[in-house]
Amino acid sequence: MDIQNTQSQMRKGVLEFCILSIIQKGEVYPSDIVEQMKAANLHILEGTLYPLLTRLKNAGLLNYRWVESVTGPPRKYFVLTDEGNKAYAILLKTWNDMAGAVQILTINNQTNTKDEDASAS
Amino acid sequence: MNKVININFQGRILPIEEQAYENLKQYIASLQSYFANEEGRDEIINDIECRIAELCDDRLKKGAVCINEHSIELIIKSIGRPADFEAQDGFEQTTADANNRNANNASSDNSNHGPDFGSTTQKRLYRDEQNKVLGGVCSGIANYLNLDPILVRVLWILLFGISFLAYLLLWIAVPSSSEKEIGGVRKRLFRDIDHKVIGGVCAGLSKYFGVKVIVVRILFLIPSIVTTFNWDHFHLFQFWDFDDFPNFFGQRN
Numbered sequence: 365m366d367i368q369n370t371q372s373q374m375r376k377g378v379l380e381f382c383i384l385s386i387i388q389k390g391e392v393y394p395s396d397i398v399e400q401m402k403a404a405n406l407h408i409l410e411g412t413l414y415p416l417l418t419r420l421k422n423a424g425l426l427n428y429r430w431v432e433s434v435t436g437p438p439r440k441y442f443v444l445t446d447e448g449n450k451a452y453a454i455l456l457k458t459w460n461d462m463a464g465a466v467q468i469l470t471i472n473n474q475t476n477t478k479d480e481d482a483s484a485s
Numbered sequence: 486m487n488k489v490i491n492i493n494f495q496g497r498i499l500p501i502e503e504q505a506y507e508n509l510k511q512y513i514a515s516l517q518s519y520f521a522n523e524e525g526r527d528e529i530i531n532d533i534e535c536r537i538a539e540l541c542d543d544r545l546k547k548g549a550v551c552i553n554e555h556s557i558e559l560i561i562k563s564i565g566r567p568a569d570f571e572a573q574d575g576f577e578q579t580t581a582d583a584n585n586r587n588a589n590n591a592s593s594d595n596s597n598h599g600p601d602f603g604s605t606t607q608k609r610l611y612r613d614e615q616n617k618v619l620g621g622v623c624s625g626i627a628n629y630l631n632l633d634p635i636l637v638r639v640l641w642i643l644l645f646g647i648s649f650l651a652y653l654l655l656w657i658a659v660p661s662s663s664e665k666e667i668g669g670v671r672k673r674l675f676r677d678i679d680h681k682v683i684g685g686v687c688a689g690l691s692k693y694f695g696v697k698v699i700v701v702r703i704l705f706l707i708p709s710i711v712t713t714f715n716w717d718h719f720h721l722f723q724f725w726d727f728d729d730f731p732n733f734f735g736q737r738n
Contacts, residue, residue: 409565414532418525436539437495
């Protein structure tokens with residue numbers, strides 16, 4: 365089993381949900397999204413974010429407006445559409461259900477493997 | 486003392502070192518190739534370019550005279566290369582991941598961007614252009630099998646003799662490790678007039694493959710010399726029946 369592949373799949377799975385969560389809090393521009401992800405200890409490359417935002421926008425979950433900046437090039441500020449909000453609500457429930465399930469399954473292992481967790485990535 | 490040029494990038498004038506500009510162009514090209522089939526490709530590329538322009542602007546405002554190679558390298562690193570998107574699912578490689586990956590891929594190559602930096606699912610065969618003698622074929626195989634390159638070269642010669650054909654086949658078919666790093670931008674083949682003896686063909690080929698000119702010239706000359714001494718060495722005329730020669734020209738017996 366390629367553990368790195370599994371880890372990578374786990375991260376990929378929550379990526380869109382995380383992005384939607386950030387935008388749901390309020391209007392943001394892409395580099396701000398990267399900053400917030402970093403603050404939450406989830407490091408994403410901007411080169412991955414832009415295609416993802418475009419895909420979500422084309423799927424109708426996001427909208428953006430251009431904001432002119434005195435100091436630099438104009439920026440895209442993203443918000444969730446109604447569809448986006450609905451999708452976010454569904455994913456939030458999915459996440460809570462899944463996290464709850466995983467929590468139940470691993471609760472007995474948590475104390476035993478605490479040391480192992482600390483050294484793994 | 487590096488040449489600096491001005492470019493019109495996303496509607497603003499950017500003073501940038503010539504080499505940095507070349508690197509930036511190559512990077513954008515690699516992105517265009519990576520996103521070739523993506524819906525909204527133009528928008529994505531545009532967003533990334535805007536971001537690059539913004540980062541360059543920051544640097545200039547902070548007092549940099551121009552954008553140099555180092556700045557471009559940092560900018561590209563922070564946005565990510567196509568190889569990073571594929572290999573790490575778009576997430577920055579944390580140092581813990583990097584250590585795990587390097588530990589798991591014990592390899593004999595000493596190049597920075599060896600093939601084992603690549604996909605997480607399957608190890609692919611690449612030519613190792615950092616450790617090559619000719620085309621890096623044996624080096625690439627050595628990396629793939631975790632053997633010493635010298636061993637592979639000796640085995641190759643024992644197996645295939647001086648037969649160049651198998652080697653040439655792999656040289657053409659197997660992608661270069663440098664493609665993964667830069668992003669698949671292909672070099673173009675030109676005749677090199679500056680270093681020509683006759684027409685610059687061999688010089689141009691040597692530049693393209695990164696092989697010494699003298700090697701290319703010898704490779705070209707060998708068939709010519711052989712043919713001079715033995716007309717039919719390559720069996721080009723084996724289907725001609727020379728007894729029929731008079732008939733070719735319509736003479737009757």
